[in-house]
Amino acid sequence: MSQQSDVKIGSFGYLGIGVSDMAAWKDFAANVLGLMVAGESSDGATLLRMDEMSRRFMLYPTGEDDVTFYGYEVAGRAQLDTIEDRLAKGDVEVTRASDEEKKARAVVDMIHCKDPSGVRIEIFYGPKVEFEKPFHSARPISGFLTGAQGLGHTVLSAPDIKASRNFYENLLGFLISDYITMEVAPKFSLNLVFMHCNPRHHTLALAPVKTPKKLFHFMLQLNSLDDVGATHDLVKSRGIKLSMDLGKHTNDHMVSFYMKTPSGFDVEYGWGARVIDDATWHVTQHNSGSVWGHKRAG
Ligand SMILES: [Fe+2]
Structure with a gap:
């Protein structure tokens, strides 16, 4: 249902x-x-x-x-x-x-x-689109998965989780994908709420905690696992700080790593997420964020 x-x-x-x-x-x-x-x-x-x-x-x-x-x-x-x-x-x-x-x-x-x-x-x-000026990356990557799935996803700090859930679910119409309850620090668990509005597993996730920055991370999904692997090599060679190393998420099945942007919050760079079909999707809960990997750096 x-x-x-x-x-x-x-x-x-x-x-x-x-x-x-x-x-x-x-x-x-x-x-x-x-x-x-x-x-x-x-x-x-x-x-x-x-x-x-x-x-x-x-x-x-x-x-x-x-x-x-x-x-x-x-x-x-x-x-x-x-x-x-x-x-x-x-x-x-x-x-x-x-x-x-x-x-x-x-x-x-x-x-x-x-x-x-x-x-x-x-x-x-009615956004402006420019098919006459094709997207061209300075790097040899196969490109980003967007289209009906949009830019990617973000995780937001939502200290008043009840009000935020009302806003995003009842007013904007987001649907629940699933929940992950996980220990993010010793004896400190967070219940993250994942929401979708199109086949992308989650466009938005809410973290019920107040943090210095409202944006935890945004995610870009690549068209090829090789894009993620080659960029992981590049990030290491340039000495860019990894926040979480390569791993696979439990809920969207994305293979990804997280690195620091010049603004201090993270960007997740991933490939291979599963998609949601609302006709068959059912809400689930998880007690781990990752199937394997995503080891925190430092
Ligand atoms: Fe993410």
Whole structure:
């Protein structure tokens, strides 16, 4: 039996990050992650591409080294209007984007609000795509798995887990994938909640804990295991700090490793995740994050 599904977010469209070291970020994004540096937005963000979308990452030189906004895509105007209505009825202050904001994000229309952790959430439709300027990586990788599955996934700090679950499940329409309860430090367990809005196993995971940074990590999924292995070699040769070494996750079955971005939070670089079919998926719980590996460095 499938979980209830109404109008919901289609995919994770873009991520805004405030950075302190733009030069280091550009080098890391292009020459380690294999993303494409693609000019600037009208509001001064450095744009990064990973596919036909004109911007998947927007880097602002604001110095907070944390997420500044999440962009979630919906199919069109009807879905945007429905979600705007649902947010307003759920006592969330929601605002239509100005013309300047829409221009900066290169979208047809957008609304924005704050999630219960205080993170700016943007919901949009009609992103600019550039098939005429194909994505080209500076590195010899086979590319990123995006499309209907969106940019990737993120893990967010959600100290008020009840309010955050209400916001993401009941207002934005995310469905539960599964739970992982695991000991992250001696005698300290966390119950992580994994959610999906398309076949990607999770687009969002909530950690019920307050941390210095709101963004734990974001994940990029590669098209080939060789991309992950070759990048792992490169990361080691460049002396970039690994947070967790190669391993395979219990819930999405992703083979991945985690490294530090120039902003101090992690990026997970992975391949081979299983996908969700809502007609057959059932919610499960896990007591381990990994089948094997993912050894913490240091
Ligand atoms: Fe992850």
